Amino acid sequence: MYTTILTELNNHIFTITINRPDKLNALNKAVFDDLNKALDEVYTNDEILSAVITGAGTKAFVAGADITEFKGLSVEEGKALAKAGQDTFFRIENCPKPIIAAVNGFALGGGCELAMSCHFRVAANNAKFGQPEVNLGLIPGYGGTQRLVQLIGKGRAIELLISGNMIDTTTALQYGLVNHVFEPEQLLPETYKLLANINTKAPLAIGACISAVNAAFDEARDGYAVEIDAFGFCFATDDMQEGTQAFIEKRKPVFSGK
Ligand code: COA
Numbered sequence: 001m002y003t004t005i006l007t008e009l010n011n012h013i014f015t016i017t018i019n020r021p022d023k024l025n026a027l028n029k030a031v032f033d034d035l036n037k038a039l040d041e042v043y044t045n046d047e048i049l050s051a052v053i054t055g056a057g058t059k060a061f062v063a064g065a066d067i068t069e070f071k072g073l074s075v076e077e078g079k080a081l082a083k084a085g086q087d088t089f090f091r092i093e094n095c096p097k098p099i100i101a102a103v104n105g106f107a108l109g110g111g112c113e114l115a116m117s118c119h120f121r122v123a124a125n126n127a128k129f130g131q132p133e134v135n136l137g138l139i140p141g142y143g144g145t146q147r148l149v150q151l152i153g154k155g156r157a158i159e160l161l162i163s164g165n166m167i168d169t170t171t172a173l174q175y176g177l178v179n180h181v182f183e184p185e186q187l188l189p190e191t192y193k194l195l196a197n198i199n200t201k202a203p204l205a206i207g208a209c210i211s212a213v214n215a216a217f218d219e220a221r222d223g224y225a226v227e228i229d230a231f232g233f234c235f236a237t238d239d240m241q242e243g244t245q246a247f248i249e250k251r252k253p254v255f256s257g258k
Contacts, residue, residue: 005034006056007041012049013195014042015188021057027110028066032088039091042099046257049199052191053092053118054102055111058184061103061127062111067136082141085110089117089143094214096207098198102191103127104184108166113140116147119210121177122191123169124184129177130166150217152177202239203257 006017016038018025025031042051055061065085073081092099092114101107101115103123108130115121115129131140131148139145139161148157152175160167169181182190198206208230215226234240238258246253 002034002037004028004031005038007038009045009047011192011196012047012199013192014038014045014048014051016051016053017056018053018062019056021055021059023066024060024063024106025055025057025111026063026066027085027114028069031066032084036088036091039088039095042095042097043091048097049203049257050098050100050195051095052100052102052188052195053114054188055104058105058126060106060111061101062108062114063106064109064111064132065142070136070138078141085113085142089113092117093119094211095119096210097203098195098206098210100191100195102187103129103178104187106166108132109140109144110142113142113144113147116151116177117143120179122180122182122187122194123172123178124187125169125181126184127169127172127178127181128166129172130164131161132164132166134162134164151175200252200255202237202243202253202255204237204239205234205243208234 004018004020006019008015016035018031020026020031042048098119101118101121103115103121105124105126106128107115109132112129112131131144133139145161148160156175167175169178172178173181180190212223212227212230215221215223239255242255243253
């Protein structure tokens with residue numbers, strides 16, 4: 001079904017592994033097609049409660065968009081490429097199920113942008129982050145200029161963007177670009193532990209949290225109003241009844257996602 005990614009579903013966690021290790025998992029058109037199909041699965045398969053995106057091999061998460069596909073593009077084709085990449089990454093960002101980037105090496109250019117479109121990032125201690133597009137006479141096109149500012153602030157974002165410098169996980173932690181750093185062999189087990197806990201929470205409430213947080217960065221929406229609507233919506237869910245009843249009965253809730 002897939003040619004450039006591997007997928008696996010275990011304990012309601014769907015792992016998507018970008019699988020072009022000989023090209024440091026660079027994002028070409030085939031990867032985007034596969035990623036979109038995998039996102040269809042995440043959105044529609046009720047067995048999936050959350051997802052992880054990682055890279056094959058030990059060297060790279062994703063070392064960027066595939067530079068070989070840039071040659072000879074016109075202005076309009078360049079814009080279409082950016083638009084398509086942004087659309088895919090919006091699907092990740094707006095997914096009601098948590099999607100976590102497990103960054104296992106270089107996360108450069110489109111790789112850093114992919115990681116930033118995920119709901120949060122964890123990294124192996126050998127990971128490196130950067131937006132080196134200026135080295136190519138380019139800028140990020142898959143949302144990087146926007147999400148970098150949201151995640152680390154304007155001054156740090158501009159420095160990274162215009163220097164093309166890479167940062168290590170010590171700096172990424174300090175900047176708030178990653179939430180946790182692990183030994184490389186512990187990266188996936190620890191990511192799964194984080195998600196196993198999250199997967200015990202009410203799925204519709206999780207989706208509502210994601211939607212309300214995303215509204216904080218969307219000028220077209222009033223995030224406070226989105227929060228009011230989402231809060232009200234929860235009162236109509238079985239899970240809210242179950243969660244509050246379980247608290248009163250001093251037992252663990254069992255959520256149905258309804
Ligand atoms: N697009 C296409 N191919 C890429 C790539 C990318 N973004 N990043 C790496 N590759 C390929 C290399 O061309 C090489 O292929 P080859 O073996 O057929 O020559 C292979 O992956 C291994 O990369 P290599 O450069 O030999 O590894 P390295 O350890 O010397 O360097 C990096 C690692 C990440 C520093 C280097 O690959 C790099 O700078 N990549 C581009 C990063 C970038 O500019 N990303 C933004 C793109 S918009």
